[in-house]
Amino acid sequence: MTAPAADLEIRLHRPGQRPKRVGFFGMSLKASVYGIVGLLLGVVVWMWKQNGWLGLTIIVGTVLVLLPMVIAPGGRSFYERTEHTMRWWSRKLNGSTVYRPGPHGRVPDGMYKLPGILNQTTMHMGRDYLGNDFGIIHRRRGDQYTIVLDCYPGGDEAVTQAQRDLMTADWGAYLAGIGLPGDVVLAAVTVEEIPATGHRLALEVEQDISNSPSELASAMMRQSAIQFPAGKQQTMARMAITFKAKTKEHRTEPEEMATDLARRLPALYEDLAGAGVEAVPMTAEEITAFVHRSYDPSSEPLLEELDIAGESHGIAWENAGAATRTEWNHFRHAGAVSVVWEMQAPPDSVFPDTILKPLLRPHDELTRKRLTVFYRPFSAGDAARSVNREYKDALNALNQKKGVKSAQDELRVEASEQARNEQVRGAGLVRYSALMTVTVDSMEALPTAASIHDALTARASLNVRRCYGFQDAAFAAALGIGINLADHSTVSSLGKN
Incomplete structure (x- = not known):
């Protein structure tokens, strides 16, 4: 057939x-x-x-x-590059590239606060009208609140192309919908792999064989539970949505914002079902756990054991950090070394919906990696003004040139005209970017991991570059907890192209 x-x-x-x-x-x-x-x-x-x-x-x-x-190679002018380098060396000289928390560190209160741009965030809790508890990350700078959804994508192995197209369309409609109220400033989707400990599988096996009459079969099942996860990774996905407080009460009272989000939150995670994703809100304890293990990978087994046993890990948001050291091209944290890349440009041509598969698949040599895609939706009014302005600019650039027009300018006009037509028909408009993180256990393993990552991004048709000079900020943003790097830019706009 x-x-x-x-x-x-x-x-x-x-x-x-x-x-x-x-x-x-x-x-x-x-x-x-x-x-x-x-x-x-x-x-x-x-x-x-x-x-x-x-x-x-x-x-x-x-x-x-x-x-x-x-002259702006890679989209950044020489002014931007020069100022960025000068600011890096200024950080290096004043010692702000090294973060030493704890009782013997340089943090005044002696706590293990999160480093860098996460230092001024606080954690709050709420409960939606369906009875699900959720955590809220409050960033006082900008009066922004972030909730995180634990996502379970269905995969596409048993899905037809027509079904995948419908899921893609529903995902686009979802992004358009969250931009309509005008207070969603960022949506971040994160897919990461970490080493599989096997604790959860072992627990399930013990539950299955609790009433088994055969000791031999039980022993074989226990042995399989030990051997199967060895050298494997477990994949986790989540989505963070960041809201900007619009009223004075929301800006000054996180509890008021929690009440408003409790009303809106169920629709935000239930509507993801059309895109093939089941989602539930993450509690404050769950958010704290994955942020802490990201900065301190050695805590992964203990945190998973406590989660399986149903016990609290007892780590407060104010103690979820670790000692870090930022270098020009990598980031050291709690005995691990990470490198973060940013998407410099999207694929040059059209692409299928499976283009990111090389980056999303588990890799035997990359036991810890993370891909975070950021969406910054426009409100309906801003989207209309933006697409019309882009269409006019594209026509202006095309008409300035005499003789044979360049294919790039013609494609820009075609793409901007299509965006106008789609926006009128109800499609949303978003700005998007991506960060990719690879974490290894030592500096010796870093060159091999970076080479493998470069090969994977090439297969995904992505043009990427290392986040030189801001590895710590990029690492925090790539966690997918509401950090928008555009809000923290220190480069003057005067020298931008």
């Missing part, structure tokens, strides 16, 4: 376009404005002040100032 031809057709997706404002000669709008001001000033001095040398000096100076802004 053969499947219908329509069911065998693989639907391809566009990566979207990076928003940009195009000025004269293909330069950015900001560089064009700077250039026009400088050139006009030089011409005015030359003609009206009768000072040709001064006017020429201003014009040449304007060109020299613009060149580092216009």
Whole structure:
């Protein structure tokens, strides 16, 4: 029996376009404005002040100032790179790249607080109207609250192409829906692999053989429970949704925000069923557990044993951190070494819905890895203004060029026009990015792990680069607990392209 031809057709997706404002000669709008001001000033001095040398000096100076802004390999101008490097060395000199918490550390209260941008967060609790407890991470800077959902994707092994297309469409509708209220600033989806301890499997086996009359069969089952998880990884998925407080009560009283989220939360995790994902809210204790084991991987077996036994781990959010040290291209934490990469650009061409499979599959050589995809949804009004502005800019860039138009400019017009049409028909508009983390036990294992990761990202058609100079912040953001790196940028906007 053969499947219908329509069911065998693989639907391809566009990566979207990076928003940009195009000025004269293909330069950015900001560089064009700077250039026009400088050139006009030089011409005015030359003609009206009768000072040709001064006017020429201003014009040449304007060109020299613009060149580092216009030349932007990898999407970052030389000004951005220079300022970023200077800020890194400033951190290195003042000692802020080393974090030593605890009674003998440099933290004033002697606690093991989370490092860096997580240091000023607090944990609160709530209960939705279905009776499920949930944790709330409050970030005082920006008045943002984050809830985390424990997700159980169904997989696609026994799913037809038509069903996968429907799930993908439902996922797009879900992202569009969470952007409608206007207070969701970030949604982060995290899929990670950690070494399998086998404790949970052993418990299930003991429960199954508790009434077994055969000692030989029971012994074989116990032995299998020990051998099967050896060298394997367990995959976990979660989704974090970050809300911005809109009222004074929500900004000052986390309990008020918890009451509001208790009303909205069930719809947020029940609506994921259409995308093939079962989800439940994570409690404050569960969130604290995975954050702590991420910074201190040696705690994984103990935390899992306590979870299986139904006992509390007793770790407060204020004590979930560990000693860390940030280097230019890697991050040390509690005896482990991690490297974080950021997505520099999406795939260059259309792609199927399975493009991320190489990164999501467990790998024997990468026992701890994490992929986090960030979505920043637009509200309905902002989405309409954004797609219209992008379409106008794309047309402007295309019409500026004489003769044969470049294929890149034509594709940008086509993509922006399609985005306008889809937005009018109810589709949502989101900005997206991704962070990938690999954690190893020693520096000696890092080159091999990095090489394997580069091969996996190449198979996924992703253009990535290391998060040079901000590995600690990227590691915290990649945990998927509501940290948006765009809110913590320290690079001045004056030198951006």
